[in-house]
Amino acid sequence: xxxxxxxxxxxxxxxxxxxxxxxxxxxxxxxxxxxxxxxxxxxxxxxxxxxxxxxxxxxxxxxxxxxxxxxxxxxxxxxxxxxxxxxxxxxxxxxxxxxxxxxxxxxxxxxxxxxxxxxxxxxxxxxxxxxxxxxxxxxxxxxxxxxxxxxxxxxxxxxxxxxxxxxxxxxxxxxxxxxxxxxxxxxxxxxxxxxxxxxxxxxxxxxxxxxxxxxxxxxxxxxxxxxxxxxxxxxxxxxxxxxxxxxxxxxxxxxxxxxxxxxxxxxxxxxxxxxxxxxxxxxxxxxxxxxxxxxxxxxxxxxxxxxxxxxxxxxxxxxxxxxxxxxxxxxxxxxxxxxxxxxxxxxxxxxxxxxxxxxxxxxx
Amino acid sequence: xxxxxxxxxxxxxxxxxxxxxxxxxxxxxxxxxxxxxxxxxxxxxxxxxxxxxxxxxxxxxxxxxxxxxxxxxxxxxxxxxxxxxxxxxxxxxxxxxxxxxxxxxxxxxxxxxxxxxxxxxxxxxxxxxxxxxxxxxxxxxxxxxxxxxxxxxxxxxxxxxxxxxxxxxxxxxxxxxxxxxxxxxxxxxxxxxxxxxxxxxxxxxxxxxxxxxxxxxxxxxxxxxxxxxxxxxxxxxxxxxxxxxxxxxxxxxxxxxxxxxxxxxxxxxxxxxxxxxxxxxxxxxxxxxxxxxxxxxxxxxxxxxxxxxx
Numbered sequence: 001x002x003x004x005x006x007x008x009x010x011x012x013x014x015x016x017x018x019x020x021x022x023x024x025x026x027x028x029x030x031x032x033x034x035x036x037x038x039x040x041x042x043x044x045x046x047x048x049x050x051x052x053x054x055x056x057x058x059x060x061x062x063x064x065x066x067x068x069x070x071x072x073x074x075x076x077x078x079x080x081x082x083x084x085x086x087x088x089x090x091x092x093x094x095x096x097x098x099x100x101x102x103x104x105x106x107x108x109x110x111x112x113x114x115x116x117x118x119x120x121x122x123x124x125x126x127x128x129x130x131x132x133x134x135x136x137x138x139x140x141x142x143x144x145x146x147x148x149x150x151x152x153x154x155x156x157x158x159x160x161x162x163x164x165x166x167x168x169x170x171x172x173x174x175x176x177x178x179x180x181x182x183x184x185x186x187x188x189x190x191x192x193x194x195x196x197x198x199x200x201x202x203x204x205x206x207x208x209x210x211x212x213x214x215x216x217x218x219x220x221x222x223x224x225x226x227x228x229x230x231x232x233x234x235x236x237x238x239x240x241x242x243x244x245x246x247x248x249x250x251x252x253x254x255x256x257x258x259x260x261x262x263x264x265x266x267x268x269x270x271x272x273x274x275x276x277x278x279x280x281x282x283x284x285x286x287x288x289x290x291x292x293x294x295x296x297x298x299x300x301x302x303x304x305x306x307x308x309x310x311x312x313x314x315x316x317x318x319x320x321x322x323x324x325x326x327x328x329x330x331x332x333x334x335x336x337x338x339x340x341x342x343x344x345x346x347x348x349x350x351x352x353x354x355x356x357x358x359x360x361x362x363x364x
Numbered sequence: 365x366x367x368x369x370x371x372x373x374x375x376x377x378x379x380x381x382x383x384x385x386x387x388x389x390x391x392x393x394x395x396x397x398x399x400x401x402x403x404x405x406x407x408x409x410x411x412x413x414x415x416x417x418x419x420x421x422x423x424x425x426x427x428x429x430x431x432x433x434x435x436x437x438x439x440x441x442x443x444x445x446x447x448x449x450x451x452x453x454x455x456x457x458x459x460x461x462x463x464x465x466x467x468x469x470x471x472x473x474x475x476x477x478x479x480x481x482x483x484x485x486x487x488x489x490x491x492x493x494x495x496x497x498x499x500x501x502x503x504x505x506x507x508x509x510x511x512x513x514x515x516x517x518x519x520x521x522x523x524x525x526x527x528x529x530x531x532x533x534x535x536x537x538x539x540x541x542x543x544x545x546x547x548x549x550x551x552x553x554x555x556x557x558x559x560x561x562x563x564x565x566x567x568x569x570x571x572x573x574x575x576x577x578x579x580x581x582x583x584x585x586x587x588x589x590x591x592x593x594x595x596x597x598x599x600x601x602x603x604x605x606x607x608x609x610x611x612x613x614x615x616x617x618x619x620x621x622x623x624x625x626x627x628x629x630x631x632x633x634x635x636x637x638x639x640x641x642x643x644x645x646x647x648x649x650x651x652x653x654x655x656x657x658x659x660x661x662x663x664x665x666x667x668x669x670x671x672x673x674x
Binding site for chain 2: 073075080082084090091100102104147150151
């Protein structure tokens with residue numbers, strides 16, 4: 001019943017500018033799928049290709065196996081929720097929700113009934129006669145979702161719908177969106193530059209940069225096993241340590257990253273890429289993967305704390321060893337070491353470091 | 365009044381007293397000397413007898429409803445009864461003005477929509493320029509150009525007959541086609557710009573959202589664009605209607621032999637008739653009827669006067 005969406009080598013160019021470069025992936029029916037990337041990475045253009053507001057320059061978009069070329073947005077089984085929601089300010093809440101039914105010529109009474117049902121679903125019962133302007137940000141959000149669900153589309157497309165909300169509400173709406181998705185069982189395609197949103201809600205995430213899809217995987221894999229240096233640096237915080245491969249052997253590599261001694265990293269077990277001796281690379285070590293005053297023997301080095309950032313439940317230390325700066329995150333007060341200028345022993349496990357070939361990084 | 369005072373003191377604080385005084389003097393001069401005073405004089409004039417200059421200010425110079433009575437009841441010498449001639453002309457003028465307003469709305473809405481929602485950057489500026497520049501040609505010249513265009517030996521008849529579309533010249537002037545075309549063209553900018561302003565501020569996502577939800581283009585316009593643009597439509601229509609009903613040059617030059625515009629009657633009373641009080645009364649009648657008509661239409665379409673100012 002649910003329909004797969006296939007992007008078959010989809011590219012979009014505007015003049016000389018390539019907005020989407022050969023996106024090739026399949027989204028399963030019923031999936032919560034996110035496109036994650038910084039602004040300008042092509043994710044919105046891709047969404048417009050799926051919704052029908054943009055025709056691909058090359059390749060095709062198939063929904064349920066059917067090529068969508070030449071099929072207008074009003075004829076596709078998709079419903080789009082705009083970044084600014086695009087509710088109609090001059091209509092009541094119920095009229096907004098029932099608008100898709102109205103344009104299909106469904107009579108007033110049936111429209112109202114369906115609108116009331118949907119208001120029930122989004123936990124705003126009896127609010128149909130209000131003006132849109134009387135609703136709060138979160139309520140508007142839910143009305144936009146209800147309006148999109150009114151004609152029972154197969155696929156709901158969401159273009160950063162939470163970006164206008166404040167932090168608490170955003171977190172609340174994440175859970176709510178996920179709950180609605182599971183309740184109605186539709187395919188949700190979600191566009192965001194907020195990795196927190198993408199990771200918490202999605203079944204799978206496609207990370208995009210400069211028009212290219214860099215990795216498609218479930219959130220854990222994206223976080224733990226980034227496929228490219230862009231993904232490693234964009235998703236979550238990461239120390240990108242430039243280095244050079246000294247040894248590349250069976251399941252492990254030795255890499256010089258400017259610390260007192262070369263480090264050993266695991267290779268070929270899903271994390272990172274197996275690299276050739278002499279190749280320049282980046283070793284990615286997450287701030288939380290570095291242990292302070294731990295008992296590990298491997299990859300142990302001394303560093304000096306040059307700055308400390310307190311963030312409540314976590315504490316970031318910026319430490320320097322030789323010419324290499326690292327960011328280290330500890331929960332609570334960790335192993336004590338603190339204070340600018342303090343000298344600490346650090347270590348990280350070889351399997352927590354991800355070596356990747358040199359590529360572009362996410363700009364901070 | 366208090367609000368105006370507050371605005372003035374705030375303005376003086378921000379911009380200095382001299383600037384504030386200049387603003388106050390300029391605005392009040394404009395409103396009182398140029399707008400209210402002449403209208404009041406005309407209004408007073410319309411309630412007086414048409415007296416020769418020596419008698420003005422004399423004992424016979426009293427207020428009267430005679431001029432208004434004449435509009436309704438006609439001349440007692442010619443037999444009294446209802447003045448059907450002038451009333452019919454007023455009615456015809458209003459109908460024609462409504463007609464011209466509708467033509468302008470029909471032409472301008474698509475243009476304003478395309479200009480506001482579809483074109484961008486330099487193309488938009490060029491289009492706006494192309495709309496404005498023709499209006500550098502003055503009104504009289506434009507009217508005569510239309511006369512040449514629509515005349516029996518004019519460009520349109522010439523081309524039509526050359527192409528064999530019709531074989532005898534069509535009387536565009538007598539049929540008032542030239543007049544309607546001329547009037548519609550004369551005030552087209554006053555319709556385009558309010559519409560353009562209203563539609564331009566409409567969030568494009570609203571249109572796309574409606575499209576995405578399955579609305580046809582007609583439905584998008586009927587349910588989303590037009591309700592949003594209503595104040596602009598009202599403001600443009602009001603201006604076009606008022607100015608068309610009060611136009612003189614175009615009816616004078618382009619009107620057919622049988623057509624008489626109400627303004628032409630007013631003009632005759634002032635000019636060849638030499639009866640200023642009657643001319644004033646007729647002008648007041650035109651103004652009052654037009655205002656009442658506009659208010660009525662606004663009520664029908666549920667537009668408040670405040671919205672027009674937006």
